[in-house]
Each structure stands twice: as structure tokens, then as C-alpha cells.
Amino acid sequence: MAKRLKVANPARCIGCYSCMMACARTWYDTISLKNSRIDIQTRGGIETPYVQIVCHACIDPPCMRACPLGALSKRKGGGVNLNKEICDGCGNCIEACLMGAIHLDAENKAVICKHCGVCPKFCPHDVLEMVEVEDSGEVKITDTGPAPDTSPVSPTASHKDLYGGEEPGEEE
Amino acid sequence: MTTEEYAIEGLKNILYIDLGSQSYHVEERPDLYEKYLGGVGVATNLMLEEYKEGTGPLDPEMPIILSTGPLSGIYPTCTKAVALFRSPHNGELGESYAGGHLAMSMRYSGYETIVIKGASRYPVYVAVHDDKVTFRDASSIWHLSSAIDVGKILREVEPGAGRRSIIRIGPAGEMGVTYADVNVDTYRHFGRLGLGAVFGAKKLKAVLISGNRELKSPEHNAYRKTCNLLYDLIVKTGLTEKYHNLGTSENILVLNELKGLPTRNLQSAFFEGAETISGELFAEKYLLRRVSCAGCPIGCIHIAMLKRAFSKAHEYEALNISYDFELIYALGSNLGVADPEAVLELIEACEKAGVDIISMGVVLAWATEMQQRGKISTDETLGLELSWGDKGAYLRAIDLLVKAPNDFYRALGKGIAYASKKYGGEEFAIQLGGLEIPGYHTGLGNIVGLAVGFRHSHLDNAGYTADQKAFNHPISDEEIVDTIIEEEDRRSILNCLVPCLFGRNVYTYENVILALKSIGINRTEEELKELGKDIFRKKYELKKKFGFKFENLTLPKRFFETPSTTGMVEEERVRRAIEMYREKRGV
CATH class of the missing domain: 1.10.599.10 (Aldehyde Ferredoxin Oxidoreductase Protein, subunit A, domain 3)
Structure with a gap:
């Protein structure tokens, strides 16, 4: 079943950059924010809400059309797969993406999200989600009931209750 | 193990900045990092090297040392940078820690430690973008009334959004209030002991650092595994729950119940108004959102929204103000202020001025008791009457203290150890080591x-x-x-x-x-x-x-x-x- 990344709850972002660090260390052997395929940005410092730039998993990706060498091919579930060998860093794909979700790495190769699902695992606030889509990339309509109540599970449910497992050696 | 074997890049660099000649150079000091790893260890040793007997805290030769460590920008919640200086407040060791984006920006700029020496003849700010260091005239932003606004302006004129840190002073630092702070990315600070006054004396309005380097671990898989383990401990266990949830202000009610919350200049350790300035109340009524320092999944920075009406026609201004336990103590219980909105307004005034809020709160509390005991009169305060819980009087006092129109307010700007030597009341000047x-x-x-x-x-x-x-x-x-x-x-x-x-x-x-x-x-x-x-x-x-x-x-x-x-x-x-x-x- 195909899945894609979605910014489900942008206003919950605390700007911890855990997703970016996780992406970079998973797909590059480096520690950096630079090689992340997801980009958390500030618009007015941390005084204003964060902006999450991710690949939109287009059904008919303009970046693919813009690539003169055919380094990008359609991905099952929307978006593209990159053949790094072919990419020569011309940057046409960057121009084509209105989301601003593509950039070049140190070796001048495109950095494009492959919707692998690592970053949501490192989001402490459920900003990011993997959603099921058709192979074509079309959004699947699965929920037809009332929208779920987003208030806390209980008024006192805390971060620990929401995410916690056991508590190793909590002091005091 | 020698530093050459460290795979983590940058663990040897020290960037020296001279404000007098507007020059800089980089020195490699693998010896220091090898022995002391980084942070306060490296900074302390550098200070011992740099300090020349008899140099005063505000003398140009007195260095400011900023340092991060081997874990900075690498592992979750390793977000602090240390500042070492000689404190203009008590003449002693000045040491302070701040979060925000500073540690990550320094680490990714490749300068793990920065030493700032000399003084400029006119206001400047320094911008470090990876390996480029530039000095720019800051005269047009000197005298701004708010430390917050300095960030707003520099964000527009400098690149590096989201990957940079902007540390800057407000009017208190320019005026030499000895407990002026350095604002780090709006909501964090080098708070204690007066680094802001040292910046001011050097005519250094701000330092902006952005970095975009890639670091490498020698064993990437081991690094990844450790990252995951630490992340899970921070996010999925109770170890940092307090900071995820109510934050440090959880302690207001706890300490009050334990009769350990200094109140009205520590005339008592119990505040009858604690309920209305508790972490619980702030969370319920004013908490707007929480944010993080770069690289920390906790999100402990609690930001309140204060919605204030300014006309009868339903017109409002909204202020975003970060709060913490110490601030609520200093400007709340210790000043007898039980109105949470008054606490937020007082915090806002201090943030704009750019002062350490703990020192400010205690100074105002001491002055209040001095006046109540008749040891000072309205002659000294220029007519202002200070009384517990009086927001208006305290807002004005903060303003006057920074502007320093007479000897009394100038003395208040040097802290209570100094002021009580001059005006008396040492027995209730609640300080230790100045x-x-x-x-x-x-x-x-x-x-x-x-x-x-x-x-x-x-x-x-x-x-x-x-x-x-x-x-x-x-x-x-x-x-x-x-x-x-x-x-x-x-x-x-x-x-x-x-x-x-x-x-x-x-x-x-x-x-x-x-x-x-x-x-x-x-x-x-x-x-x-x-x-x-x-x-x-x-x-x-x-x-x-x-x-x-x-x-x-x-x-x-x-x-x-x-x-x-x-x-x-x-x-x-x-x-x-x-x-x-x-x-x-x-x-």
C-alpha cells in the first residue's frame, strides 16, 4: 500500500528540528540540517509559527517534467524517485517546485523526499503523518464519519501519557 | 586519543574576534579540546590564558568567551552555549548559559568557541556566516528601546533564516546596568551577571551566527543508534515530563506549599496570592504555544499571550511573552504581585530593556522595603511611591532604573550589594556573593x-x-x-x-x-x-x-x-x- 508524507498539524510544530536531523542522518552519513529533505523554516524568528516545507507528492510531478536528463521518475504513491547517477545538478527541478521542497547537496545532487516515513517518527507533536494514498498518488477517502475530537484524551493527559511507555528511574 | 582522530570536525577551532581593529583569525587548539572536551572546560582555560592581572570587567582587553561542546548540534537537547566573562555586577566570575539557536549555529559554523576582545569606537554588530566574519556599523540600531526589535531588524538585513542565532542587547546593556542581559533569539538569554553590560562597554550591539556545515561521525550507525536511544528517553519517558508540561513554573505552587517561595523581599516564604500566578493558571489562561531550542524535542519555552484592550471599541493588542518559574517569583511573589497579567507586563518591560529579571525583581523588592522603612524617601525615587503589588509603580521604576536620571536609580542599576552599601538596608538585601x-x-x-x-x-x-x-x-x-x-x-x-x-x-x-x-x-x-x-x-x-x-x-x-x-x-x-x-x- 502506497503512503506519502503529510504535514497534518502544522500549528503544533515547536521547531525542534528533530525531523530534519533524522532525515539527514538516515539518508546521508552526516550530521547536518543541510541534507534534510524536509525543511523547517522560521518566518520572523521563533516569535512566529514555524513553516514546514515538504514534498507534496504530486500526482503529475512538475519536477520530473523539468528534468532534462530523466533523472526523476514517477514514484508509486505520488512524487518522484531520483536516480542520483544521472542528476547533474542543473537545478531545473528546484525552479519547477513551487513548494520549495528541493535543493542541492554538497555534491550538487538533488535532495528530494522519498516519503520513507522516518521524519514522523521523530516528531514529538504529531505535526507529520504518513497517509495512505492510491498508487497513482490520489488521496484515498477512507474516513466518512464525523471529524475526530482533537481535544486531549483527558483534560490531564500529558505528554508522558500520550507518548510514554515505561518510566525508567524517574527521580523525585 | 589525539584530536586528529576525532572525526567530528571543528573540535579544534577557536575564532578570535577583535572589535578594536575589526579583524579576526582562527586558531587551532586541539590540546584544549582534547583535555577539556569543550564548553566551560575550554572557556575557563582560555580565560586563564587571556586574563591579565588588574583588567576590569568593562575594560576593552577583557574577553567574552562563547563556547559549545562535542555534543552540541549532534544530540537531542544539547542546546546550550556557555558565556564566560568577568562580571561587571560583582567583579567575579561571569558565567552564563543560553539556549535558542546559538549552540547549533556555532557548531554548524565550524567555530566551536569564539573569543571576542577589544572595543569598538562606535556601535557595531558582528555577523558570522560559516567562515565569513563581517563587522557592520550598528549606530542606527543603538538606542532602540527594545532588545526584541533588534532581532526583528537584523533578520531582515542578514541571510540565514532558520539556521542562525541573533544575540543582542537592549538599552540596559548600552547604559551599563550591571545586570543587563544578552537576549538570545528573543526568548532565551544569557541572563545572569551582566554580559549585556560587557557587550555595551565594547559597543557591541549584536552577534549573528549562521552555519550550514556538515559534520561526520566515524561510526555512523553507532551514532544513529545512540541518537534514537536518547530521543526516546527524552520524548517517550517521564524524564523530562515536567518541562514538556507546565514547565518550570510548576514550582510556584510546589515551593509555596513547602513554604520556600521568597515573598515580598523574603519577609516571608509563603505567598497568599500564589494560586493566581501559578504555572497551572498561566497554562490554562494564557499559554499560547510552546517552542524549542534548535535540536531539542522537549519544547519547554512557554509563551503566553496577553490580550490587552486599548479602547472601548473592542480594540486589542496581543503580546507574546515567555514565562518561567524564576520570572514569576522575581516579578510576582517577591514583589507581592498576584495579578498574572501584571506579572506578564513586568516581564515584557524587562525583556525590552534587556535585563536579568531575577536581579531586577530583587532590586525592586529591596527598594520597596527601603522606602517602607523610611530609609529612602520620594526624594531619591523622584516622587515615585513603591508598594507591594503596584504594577504601575514597578513599570515606571524599571523605566527609570534603565534611564538612570539620578544617583539613586544609577545605584539601583548596579544591584543591591552596591546600593545597600550606599543607602543602608544590607541586612535585608537578599544577595549572596553580590x-x-x-x-x-x-x-x-x-x-x-x-x-x-x-x-x-x-x-x-x-x-x-x-x-x-x-x-x-x-x-x-x-x-x-x-x-x-x-x-x-x-x-x-x-x-x-x-x-x-x-x-x-x-x-x-x-x-x-x-x-x-x-x-x-x-x-x-x-x-x-x-x-x-x-x-x-x-x-x-x-x-x-x-x-x-x-x-x-x-x-x-x-x-x-x-x-x-x-x-x-x-x-x-x-x-x-x-x-x-x-x-x-x-x-
Whole structure:
């Protein structure tokens, strides 16, 4: 079943950059924010809400059309797969993406999200989600009931209750 | 192991900036990083190298040293940078820690440590973008009325959004208030001991640092595994729950119940209005959102929204103000302010001025008691009448203190140790080592901890936790002293690395050793403990050079008149415990 990344709850972002660090260390052997395929940005410092730039998993990706060498091919579930060998860093794909979700790495190769699902695992606030889509990339309509109540599970449910497992050696 | 084998890049660089000649150079000091890892260890040694006998805190030659450690920008919650300087507030060791984006920006810029020397003839700011350092005229932003606005302007004129840190001073730093702070990315600060005044004396309005380097670990898989383990400990266990949830302000009600919350200049340690300025109340009525320092999944920065009507036609202004326990103590209970919106407005005024809020709150509390006791009159205050809980009077006092229109307000701008020498009231000037006290009156451990601490801060050794221990199960005074010593050494080690101390229960010896090993640095627990002791010795060497003497420590009577969490504390008992500490430490 195909899945894609979605910014489900942008206003919950605390700007911890855990997703970016996780992406970079998973797909590059480096520690950096630079090689992340997801980009958390500030618009007015941390005084204003964060902006999450991710690949939109287009059904008919303009970046693919813009690539003169055919380094990008359609991905099952929307978006593209990159053949790094072919990419020569011309940057046409960057121009084509209105989301601003593509950039070049140190070796001048495109950095494009492959919707692998690592970053949501490192989001402490459920900003990011993997959603099921058709192979074509079309959004699947699965929920037809009332929208779920987003208030806390209980008024006192805390971060620990929401995410916690056991508590190793909590002091005091 | 030699530094050449460190795979983590940048663990040898020190960027020297000279404001006088507007020049800079980089020195490689693998020797220092090898021995001291980074952070306060490297900074302390550099200060010992740089300090020339007799140089005053505000002299141009006096350096500011900013330093990060091997874990900075690498592991979750390792978000702190240390600033080392000579404090213009008490002349002693100036040491302060700040979060925000600074540590990550420094690390990714490739300069793990920055030494700023000299003074400019006119206002400047320094921008560091990876390996480029530029000096720009800051005259047009000097005299701005708000430290917050400085960030707003520099964000527009400099690149690097989201990957940079902007540290800057407000009017208090320019005017030389000795407890002026340095604002770091709006909501964090180098708060205590007056780094802002040092910036001001150097005519340094701001430093902007952005970095976009890639670092490498020698064993990427080991690094990834350790990252995952630490992330899970921080996010999925209860170890940092307090900071996820209500934040530090959770302590208002806790300390009040324990009768350890300094109130009205510590005339009491219980505030009858605590309910309305509690962390619970702020969370419920004013909390707008929480944000993080770069690289920390906790999100402890609590931001309140204060919606204020300015006309009868339903017109409002909305202010976003970050709050914490110490701020609510200093501008709330200690000033008898029970109105949460008044607390937020007072915080806002201090943020704009760019002052350390703990010192400001204690200074205002002391001045209030002075006036009530008739030791000063409206002649000194220029007509202003200070009284507990009076927001309007305190807002005006903050304004006057920064503008310093007469000797009295100028004295208030130098702190209560200075002002009480001049005007009297030393017995209720609640300071230790010349630094206004934080929000604890828990007993012996707290007082001793503040007295002996490197910089007389609760963060040196958390003496109040020794009291907490004693409160739960009575322990001897010697055990309290031992607890302080042990915690002091542990924190010295952490401050070389440099995680936020909110993650101190995540970064145990075991996990620190693992985290270092996963990036190619091998240390045993014994070696780390020896490092802690080494830093202690080095810091006391520095303190001595700056003129610290135990004999000069004054203990204000007020500490011994107001019952604490663990009962009445006698001066003699404190003196004996300090002696015990000195003997055990050999200082």
C-alpha cells in the first residue's frame, strides 16, 4: 500500500528540528540540517509559527517534467524517485517546485523526499503523518464519519501519557 | 586519543574576534579540546590564558568567551552555549548559559568557541556566516528601546533564516546596568551577571551566527543508534515530563506549599496570592504555544499571550511573552504581585530593556522595603511611591532604573550589594556573593549552595535539591555539603558537552560515555569525574584572580529571620557548613 508524507498539524510544530536531523542522518552519513529533505523554516524568528516545507507528492510531478536528463521518475504513491547517477545538478527541478521542497547537496545532487516515513517518527507533536494514498498518488477517502475530537484524551493527559511507555528511574 | 582522530570536525577551532581593529583569525587548539572536551572546560582555560592581572570587567582587553561542546548540534537537547566573562555586577566570575539557536549555529559554523576582545569606537554588530566574519556599523540600531526589535531588524538585513542565532542587547546593556542581559533569539538569554553590560562597554550591539556545515561521525550507525536511544528517553519517558508540561513554573505552587517561595523581599516564604500566578493558571489562561531550542524535542519555552484592550471599541493588542518559574517569583511573589497579567507586563518591560529579571525583581523588592522603612524617601525615587503589588509603580521604576536620571536609580542599576552599601538596608538585601537570589528559600543547602557556587547561582549545584532531600528524610549537614559537591562536579562535566540541564537525568554518566563514544571520543566515568574536579580547581583559580575571598562573603540577616522549608536556619550553622565545604574542597 502506497503512503506519502503529510504535514497534518502544522500549528503544533515547536521547531525542534528533530525531523530534519533524522532525515539527514538516515539518508546521508552526516550530521547536518543541510541534507534534510524536509525543511523547517522560521518566518520572523521563533516569535512566529514555524513553516514546514515538504514534498507534496504530486500526482503529475512538475519536477520530473523539468528534468532534462530523466533523472526523476514517477514514484508509486505520488512524487518522484531520483536516480542520483544521472542528476547533474542543473537545478531545473528546484525552479519547477513551487513548494520549495528541493535543493542541492554538497555534491550538487538533488535532495528530494522519498516519503520513507522516518521524519514522523521523530516528531514529538504529531505535526507529520504518513497517509495512505492510491498508487497513482490520489488521496484515498477512507474516513466518512464525523471529524475526530482533537481535544486531549483527558483534560490531564500529558505528554508522558500520550507518548510514554515505561518510566525508567524517574527521580523525585 | 589525539584530536586528529576525532572525526567530528571543528573540535579544534577557536575564532578570535577583535572589535578594536575589526579583524579576526582562527586558531587551532586541539590540546584544549582534547583535555577539556569543550564548553566551560575550554572557556575557563582560555580565560586563564587571556586574563591579565588588574583588567576590569568593562575594560576593552577583557574577553567574552562563547563556547559549545562535542555534543552540541549532534544530540537531542544539547542546546546550550556557555558565556564566560568577568562580571561587571560583582567583579567575579561571569558565567552564563543560553539556549535558542546559538549552540547549533556555532557548531554548524565550524567555530566551536569564539573569543571576542577589544572595543569598538562606535556601535557595531558582528555577523558570522560559516567562515565569513563581517563587522557592520550598528549606530542606527543603538538606542532602540527594545532588545526584541533588534532581532526583528537584523533578520531582515542578514541571510540565514532558520539556521542562525541573533544575540543582542537592549538599552540596559548600552547604559551599563550591571545586570543587563544578552537576549538570545528573543526568548532565551544569557541572563545572569551582566554580559549585556560587557557587550555595551565594547559597543557591541549584536552577534549573528549562521552555519550550514556538515559534520561526520566515524561510526555512523553507532551514532544513529545512540541518537534514537536518547530521543526516546527524552520524548517517550517521564524524564523530562515536567518541562514538556507546565514547565518550570510548576514550582510556584510546589515551593509555596513547602513554604520556600521568597515573598515580598523574603519577609516571608509563603505567598497568599500564589494560586493566581501559578504555572497551572498561566497554562490554562494564557499559554499560547510552546517552542524549542534548535535540536531539542522537549519544547519547554512557554509563551503566553496577553490580550490587552486599548479602547472601548473592542480594540486589542496581543503580546507574546515567555514565562518561567524564576520570572514569576522575581516579578510576582517577591514583589507581592498576584495579578498574572501584571506579572506578564513586568516581564515584557524587562525583556525590552534587556535585563536579568531575577536581579531586577530583587532590586525592586529591596527598594520597596527601603522606602517602607523610611530609609529612602520620594526624594531619591523622584516622587515615585513603591508598594507591594503596584504594577504601575514597578513599570515606571524599571523605566527609570534603565534611564538612570539620578544617583539613586544609577545605584539601583548596579544591584543591591552596591546600593545597600550606599543607602543602608544590607541586612535585608537578599544577595549572596553580590548576586540577587533566585526563587528558593528551602534551607541550609540553598544558602550554602549559593554562597560557595562558582557564580553564586542556583544552577551551580542546585543546593535546594539537597534541602528537598533533607525535607523528605532528615540528613546531616555534612551530607548536604557532600550532595552539593557531587552535583557541582557533575554539572561541571555536563557544561563541557553541553546539554541543557533540563536533560540532566537523560545525560547520566552512562549515556554521556555512550554519546561520546558514538562520535569517536572515548572517556571513562573516572576520567570524566577527574575532569569535573580539574574544572573546579581551574575555576577557583580564576575566581581568586578576580578577587573572590570567602572572608568577604556577607550573609544578610534576612535569610535567618524568615523560616524556610526546612525550618529556621541559623547563621552559625551556615558558616560551619561553608567551612566544611572549604575543607573538603581545599579552597
